[in-house]
Amino acid sequence: MIAVDWGTSSFRAYRLAADGQVIARHAASLGILQVPFGRFAEVLRAETGTWLADGETRVLLSGMVGSRQGWVEAPYLPCPAGAAEIAAALIDIPFDGASVKLVPGLCDRDASGTPEVMRGEETQILGVLDRIGTDGLACLPGSHAKWARIAGGRIASFQTFLSGEAFAALRSGTILGRMMTDAPTDLPAFLRGVARGEGALLHQIFGARSLALFGELAEAETASYLSGLLIGHEIRAALLPDVPVFLIGAAPLCALYAAAIRALGGTAEILAEDAAAFGLASIGATAQWA
Amino acid sequence: MIAVDWGTSSFRAYRLAADGQVIARHAASLGILQVPFGRFAEVLRAETGTWLADGETRVLLSGMVGSRQGWVEAPYLPCPAGAAEIAAALIDIPFDGASVKLVPGLCDRDASGTPEVMRGEETQILGVLDRIGTDGLACLPGSHAKWARIAGGRIASFQTFLSGEAFAALRSGTILGRMMTDAPTDLPAFLRGVARGEGALLHQIFGARSLALFGELAEAETASYLSGLLIGHEIRAALLPDVPVFLIGAAPLCALYAAAIRALGGTAEILAEDAAAFGLASIGATAQWA
Structure with a gap:
């Protein structure tokens, strides 16, 4: 399988073995804001073409590529959500020669009713769920830091801090x-x-x-x-x-x-880096592929 | 008396009657950052020259003109401080033909021991003390909002909010x-x-x-x-x-x-505007002039 963590400012692709291990990786400064005129399919083919030519037929994308500024806008999936709910909500994107699917972001509401959103972090969290166990707090520091409550092996709720x-x-x-x-x-x-x-x-x-x-x-x-x-x-x-x-x-x-x-x-x-690759592997293993 | 509220980005001068009433006013975009090469005396003379020529011999300045980037750096006076303490701590600035004095800023420490500073706001607060009475909270909104606790007719403590x-x-x-x-x-x-x-x-x-x-x-x-x-x-x-x-x-x-x-x-x-003019009048009435 090919897994792509496609964010605002970077494109990180992984070739994954059947057991989820990373066989090869490729990164490019081709975040969604750098993709000209919505040519997402061309960029994907150019950046992963050797792996596709080598027989890969499944491609799973996560991150801001599923936003309004991305390739296809994927509706947010409400919390609580785990690998099963997310795998059942993948969006199919037409693409010649491979089955391309998109991981939806998650939404939530805080105690005041104010909406919360994430795109990409849900996949990273799923990638390290085996380390977190069924209950804990996942924190993804950064420009928009995310704190997610993990309960029962799912993302129960989350908060953004700017x-x-x-x-x-x-x-x-x-x-x-x-x-x-x-x-x-x-x-x-x-x-x-x-x-x-x-x-x-x-x-x-x-x-x-x-x-x-x-x-x-x-x-x-x-x-x-x-x-x-x-x-x-x-x-x-x-x-x-x-x-x-x-x-x-x-x-x-x-x-x-x-x-x-x-x-x-x-x-x-x-926790280790490559969380996105592990998360995409986990979702990909659960997904229904054509 | 001539009163000048001389801040970072503006110069506001008032000619005051003996009873503190504003007789005339003059404003210019000559904040301390616009004064070239420390030529504060020349700017003061140019902007208030007609009043000086008309016989004014007392000039009282407040605001960032007393900061390290201003004309003369005035040490901060610690809280609590009222008109009497401030009038007793004025800084004399040599100037031909008039007695020029500078109002010091105030300092304080919050509960954590972190320093607080103001320059100019203390004068505005003194200008409206008759409206506040002996006890209350004065708030000066802005880039760096100041909240001052007034107790016993003096500025007891204050806090800055950015x-x-x-x-x-x-x-x-x-x-x-x-x-x-x-x-x-x-x-x-x-x-x-x-x-x-x-x-x-x-x-x-x-x-x-x-x-x-x-x-x-x-x-x-x-x-x-x-x-x-x-x-x-x-x-x-x-x-x-x-x-x-x-x-x-x-x-x-x-x-x-x-x-x-x-x-x-x-x-x-x-409260009314012109608080700085009223405060300078109040301090000037208490000060020892040559």
Whole structure:
């Protein structure tokens, strides 16, 4: 099978054996925003053509390729949803010479009734369900961090936090960024921001400037401190008592999240990369292929 | 007396009668960042020269002109501070033909020990102390909103909230802004954001997008909704039970704040503009002039 994690800014393809193992991989800077004039079929054929020529007839796609800006818009599947529900809701895309299917994103509503959406993260979570077990919290840090409650082996509910994108906007678009010279990866300064405590975030972020003005925080620590404030607020809101957190994503960011979760009394485990490939393998194994 | 509210982006001068009434006013786009090569004395003389020629010999300045980027850096005066403490801490600036004095900013520390600073707002607050009485909350909305606790006729403590600047950065620097076509002044959408309730701000701001994606918020309401979310969080954190709020600042923004404060169970009153002129008059009446 061919599995493709096709996001906004990247195209990651995997050739999978029958048991789900990754035989070969191929990545390209061909996110959906880089595909000209909706030529998704041509890009897919160009990027996976050797595997298709070698006899692969099943292609499973996940990610923003199923959004309004993608190849075909797939309706969101409501939570709770697991591999069986997702496999039963795949969208068929006409394609010469292979059966191409698309994984739908998930939707949910928080306690206030506000909608939640994800596209692609559901597949990554399914890829590590064997590590999470039947119950836990999956966290996918990033621009739009996702926290998903896993219960009974399914994605029961989830929440989005804009921490990553808010950090970048505050750094580039406010006075806070003027003194920031550091990458936001200084662990002590990051953990100082995490520890700042509960309270009003819009007040606390001003501290990234006032502490530096008073010489109580080095300018080269201010970005890490601000990042810690934001991620600390996120984790405090998302952690559940006695529920372990499983982190999925790029290793450096996952390491910062794990340190913050432990500092706030939680337990965290960083899972392997390739979660999307494993998830697509799991869904593909359950799906009905022509 | 000549009173000048000299901020980062504007220069506002007032000629005051002995009883503090404004006789004449003059404003220019000559904030401290627009003054070339530290030529503050020349700008002051050029902009207030006719009043000086007419016999004024006392000039009192407040605002960012007393910052490191200004004319002379004035050390922050710690809270609590009232008109007497501030008048006793004025900084003399050498100037031919007039006595020029500078109002120092204030500093404070919040419960976590993080520093707080203001420059200029202390003067505006003193300008409306007769309206506030001995006890109350003064709120100055804006890029860096200030909330000051007035007790015993002095500024007892204060807090900064970066709501205005964070709103602009989130609008211009994140995906939230893509659908925003509106000025953030649609009152029903603003109050819907205010009402969203307590919780994690970094999660809630994603709702400005997800509600619009689901057609549950018009795109032309998303900026007002986001503004309401941010200001609602600020007000929830700053309001004190049974303490009235006195708003100082531009009328349209003060009107939004007043509506939000009332929606959250507080009482709010919008005070007159020219607060800086009244505050400078009050300080000037107490100061020791040569």
